[in-house]
Amino acid sequence: WVSAADGRIQGWNWQANDENGFAELMSRNEWVDIDAVGAQGKVNGRGSKVRVKIVTASEEQNEFFFPGFIDTHIHAPQYPNVGLFGSSTLLDWLETYTFPVESRFGSPPDPKTGHQTKTDPKDSPLIAQQIYDQVISRTLSHGTTCASYYATNHVPATNALSYLCHTRGQRAFIGRACMDNPDFCVDYYRDFSADDSIVATRQTIEYIHNLDPEGKLVKPIVTPRFAPSCTRPALQSLGELAASYSPPLHIQTHVSENINELALVQELFSEAGSYAAVYDKYNLLTPRTILAHAVHLSADERTLIRAREAKISHCPASNSALGSGICPVRTLLDEGITVGLGTDISGGYSPSILEAARQACLSSRLLGQSAAWQRDNPRGADQNGPDGREKLSVPESLYLATRGGAAVVDMASDLGGFDMGMLWDVQLVRLGGVKLLEKSPLDGVPGDGSADLVKAGPVGNVDLFGTESWEEKIEKWVWSGDDRNVKAVWVGGRLVHSRG
Numbered sequence: 429w430v431s432a433a434d435g436r437i438q439g440w441n442w443q444a445n446d447e448n449g450f451a452e453l454m455s456r457n458e459w460v461d462i463d464a465v466g467a468q469g470k471v472n473g474r475g476s477k478v479r480v481k482i483v484t485a486s487e488e489q490n491e492f493f494f495p496g497f498i499d500t501h502i503h504a505p506q507y508p509n510v511g512l513f514g515s516s517t518l519l520d521w522l523e524t525y526t527f528p529v530e531s532r533f534g535s536p537p538d539p540k541t542g543h544q545t546k547t548d549p550k551d552s553p554l555i556a557q558q559i560y561d562q563v564i565s566r567t568l569s570h571g572t573t574c575a576s577y578y579a580t581n582h583v584p585a586t587n588a589l590s591y592l593c594h595t596r597g598q599r600a601f602i603g604r605a606c607m608d609n610p611d612f613c614v615d616y617y618r619d620f621s622a623d624d625s626i627v628a629t630r631q632t633i634e635y636i637h638n639l640d641p642e643g644k645l646v647k648p649i650v651t652p653r654f655a656p657s658c659t660r661p662a663l664q665s666l667g668e669l670a671a672s673y674s675p676p677l678h679i680q681t682h683v684s685e686n687i688n689e690l691a692l693v694q695e696l697f698s699e700a701g702s703y704a705a706v707y708d709k710y711n712l713l714t715p716r717t718i719l720a721h722a723v724h725l726s727a728d729e730r731t732l733i734r735a736r737e738a739k740i741s742h743c744p745a746s747n748s749a750l751g752s753g754i755c756p757v758r759t760l761l762d763e764g765i766t767v768g769l770g771t772d773i774s775g776g777y778s779p780s781i782l783e784a785a786r787q788a789c790l791s792s793r794l795l796g797q798s799a800a801w802q803r804d805n806p807r808g809a810d811q812n813g814p815d816g817r818e819k820l821s822v823p824e825s826l827y828l829a830t831r832g833g834a835a836v837v838d839m840a841s842d843l844g845g846f847d848m849g850m851l852w853d854v855q856l857v858r859l860g861g862v863k864l865l866e867k868s869p870l871d872g873v874p875g876d877g878s879a880d881l882v883k884a885g886p887v888g889n890v891d892l893f894g895t896e897s898w899e900e901k902i903e904k905w906v907w908s909g910d911d912r913n914v915k916a917v918w919v920g921g922r923l924v925h926s927r928g
């Protein structure tokens with residue numbers, strides 16, 4: 429059961445009843461442990477089991493509890509652009525698609541003072557409030573119980589996103605995107621000084637700390653958008669700002685996503701030595717830092733990130749969509765770096781972490797097949813080729829989506845599994861029925877429905893045939909499932925989404 433006081437797992441007794449939608453659930457009290465330690469090694473050396481809790485008594489329904497997904501990198505204001513990216517790559521995509529949509533979330537600062545004066549969520553444009561509400565609905569419906577959000581640089585809209593997550597019950601880190609470098613940022617959408625960046629960031633931090641003083645659900649995250657968008661004084665001050673709190677605040681940014689971006693960073697910060705070193709110089713590489721993408725890191729940068737215990741958000745759908753490249757996840761894991769998954773909406777085209785898990789599996793298979801990768805990363809004959817160790821398994825991808833993400837947001841002891849005392853951030857997945865009908869399609873009109881395999885009805889896109897082991901059912905869920913398979917979602921024991 430889940431403690432009503434703090435939403436944590438106290439035991440398993442699902443006949444216990446409360447107002448949060450548990451009444452109807454009957455647990456079979458059966459666990460399926462899926463081992464994320466495959467032939468390929470181990471995931472970060474931590475508890476490697478992805479546990480599945482079987483719920484329904486009847487074979488026809490195939491319902492199970494699964495830990496809620498953690499989206500470690502998502503841009504909420506880019507939601508209207510989901511699916512819109514054409515053939516662009518990162519830097520032209522930012523100018524063509526991204527800055528225009530994000531700029532609609534507020535007004536530029538006062539030209540006289542350079543400061544934004546308003547902080548009330550209600551002072552944000554209605555469109556911003558509505559888009560943020562919809563992002564929360566959509567991600568919850570895909571089983572995302574915790575997200576690390578980038579907002580825009582507008583204080584009222586960033587506060588509105590915080591308020592909406594808190595009110596609707598989605599666990600969230602909320603970051604106001606800092607962007608004060610006039611040599612990179614567009615005039616219609618930027619901070620007018622480093623000072624303005626810091627003042628406005630403090631305003632969002634204070635708002636969130638007032639909203640949720642203990643940080644039970646919503647926490648601020650310091651967000652230098654990425655090195656090119658920030659001046660040195662802004663990076664310096666943001667590092668100091670994060671460190672000035674106790675405990676220090678989380679930090680998020682982008683690193684080494686795209687080849688042209690690397691060249692730009694080299695040009696803008698030639699003194700730093702590497703992209704990761706820019707962040708390190710300003711104390712932005714910490715155990716609470718989430719670095720998105722990390723596609724083209726050098727070995728030295730990986731060593732630095734490992735030493736600082738900064739974490740990586742792997743965003744495979746975005747990396748493919750924008751042609752950024754393939755993140756070598758196995759290498760990161762081998763070197764002891766903590767990795768989780770991100771949708772990176774709208775560089776990524778899907779709000780689903782299940783899709784991110786699927787894309788993580790696919791991109792890892794392609795990486796091992798790349799001739800250039802094989803040339804530069806000789807693994808030995810048995811490790812290259814079709815059985816190369818770059819390949820991520822389905823259990824590994826689910827590990828990244830849950831326990832990996834929990835470690836990335838520095839909540840590994842609270843989230844990502846069903847350990848006693850963890851928070852009840854959970855999705856109830858249903859795959860649907862399996863019974864064969866007696867009728868043959870050869871006896872009637874083929875295609876008239878008499879051949880429906882499944883008496884209880886398949887749910888969504890997942891067809892089961894009654895022969896699958898639980899491990900195989902989970903594989904089918906990852907490859908063919910979607911939000912239609914998410915029947916209910918809880919965060920901290922509170923029911924926050926359900927589908928009839």
Ligand code: GUN
Binds near residue numbers: 503654682772
């Ligand atoms: N780098 C700087 N800003 C962004 C962004 O919004 N999305 C992605 N994918 N990369 C970025």
Ligand code: FE
Binds near residue numbers: 501682720
């Ligand atoms: Fe991003």
